[in-house]
Amino acid sequence: MDIEQFKASLEEKGITLTDRQLDQFQIYFETLVEWNEKMNLTAITEKHEVYLKHFYDSIAASFYFDFTKPFHLCDVGAGAGFPSIPLKIVYPHIEVTIVDSLNKRISFLNHLATVLKLDNVHFVHDRAETFGVNPSYREAFDVVTARAVARMSVLSELCLPLVKVGGTFIAMKAAHAQDELGTGQKAITTLGGKVEKVFTFTLPLEESERNILIIKKEKQTPKKYPRKPGTPGKSPIE
Known part of the structure; x- marks a missing residue:
């Protein structure tokens, strides 16, 4: 996807990028590649x-959830800033907090926020x-996102405790999301969530499957969750 295709594909979805935003994506790309030579941020x-x-x-998360209103988003395990930093560039009015273990x-991310001149990011x-x-x-948090961090049974325990009651957890997955939902359903319910919608689409050009799961937080998460580090992965709620 070249820059013109990127711009046109977003326009098809009703998103018109300004020259400033396109510059920010260019700086993001250059900074990512430069830092990737020193540390492993991405294989792409x-x-x-x-x-x-x-x-x-x-x-793509914003194709299926309304990002036009101001809210506070938490991105769990965002790595090199995905999905929250591209979303912040497109929707500068949202507040973003990223938590990462490395x-x-x-x-x-601190350097990136400086060169992109982003405010309200933590x-x-x-x-x-x-x-x-x-x-x-x-x-x-009003909204919590996670992109390809762990399977749903584990991911729910890491993310749903952070969502306000009435807020939304957006899980971004590649293929086989429906299978993960089958095994993750108990965890979602236990942690106070309810699956509202699952959207399946294909990435333009390469046609690979993507899934966006919209999970509503209906009630408070029991105090015992999340359990201590490592436990959700070793013995997920299933």
């Missing part, structure tokens, strides 16, 4: 692939399990 470094598989794919990635070095029991963050 070809420009056309970054624009399709990272930038467009991240923005300090090197937090250093990259980066926290922590494990999702300990972040989720911190009273400052627990049930504090």
Whole structure:
């Protein structure tokens, strides 16, 4: 996906990027490639692939959920900033908090926010399990996103404790999301969530499957969740 295709594909979805936003994506790409030589941020470094598989794919969350209103979004395990930083570029009025367990990635994100001149972005070095029991963050966010971090039964325990009652958890998945939902349903319900909608689409040009799961937080998460670091992955709620 070249820049013109990127711009045109988003226009088809009703999103018109300004020159400033297009510049920000160019700076994002250059910074990602530069820092990737020093640390492992992504295996995808070809420009056309970054624009399709990272930038467009991240923005796709806004095709199925309303990002035009101001809200506070928490991105769990965002790595190099996906999906929240592309979403922040397109929707500058949202507030973003990223939690990631690797300090090197937090250093990259701090630098990225500076060069992109982003405001209202916060980066926290922590494990999702300990972040989720911190009273400052627990049930504090309107929207929580996660992109390809872990299977749904595990991901729900890392993300749903952070969502306000009445808020939304957006899980971004590749193929086989329906299978994951089958095994993850118990965890979602236990943690206070309810699957509202599942949207399946294909990425333009390469036609690979993507799924966006919209999960509503209906009731408070029981105090015992999330469990201590490592436990959700070892013994998921299933």
